[in-house]
Each structure stands twice: as structure tokens, then as C-alpha cells.
Amino acid sequence: MLDVFITSRVRRKIIVIYAKYPDFKTHVRGLAKLIKEDAGNIQRELKRLEKVGFLISERQGNTKVYSTNKQFPIFRELQSIVLKSQRSAQQKRVTG
Secondary structure, three states, X not given: OHHHHOOOHHHHHHHHHHHHOOOOEEOHHHHHHHHOOOHHHHHHHHHHHXXXXXXXXXXXXXXXXXXXXXXXXXXXXXXXXXXXXXXXXXXXXXXX
């Protein structure tokens, strides 16, 4: 269902991870391994999501680590949409 509203597959995967697990922190390569996507595409989407305020980053040595900005104005709503969308997809798999 989220694919209708968030057309970028990589961005959608990133938003789902950070909305479902708001305390999750990782760097580009760790996220690439987790969601099985190209690190270059992930880095581009992380920068976009940081620019709009959904994510925040901090430097840890030479590495940039991203985490959820829980103060993002629509974080709770976005989190709710992600969770409902996933529940709906699971129900379709069970009944379909």
C-alpha cells in the first residue's frame, strides 16, 4: 500500500525501517546490507530524508550514522501509516 504514496522503493524501505524502529541507528553500509539495496542509492535517499528532517545524522569517527528524528512534525502519523500498511499486507497474505 505504501508503494502508491512513496514511489521510490529504496526510500520506502528506509522509511519503514526508521518508522518501525525509531531507536535504530546505522551507517550507509549497514543499512545497505540490511535492506539489500545499493549503498549509493541509499546514501542519496538518506540525504533527502535528512534534508526534510525525518532523519538526523551524527559523525562517529569517519562514519556518518543516521537515526530517526522523533521530533519530526509528522513522525507519529508516518509511523502509524507504516504500521497499518504492514498489518494490512500481512492480513492479505494470511487470507489471500
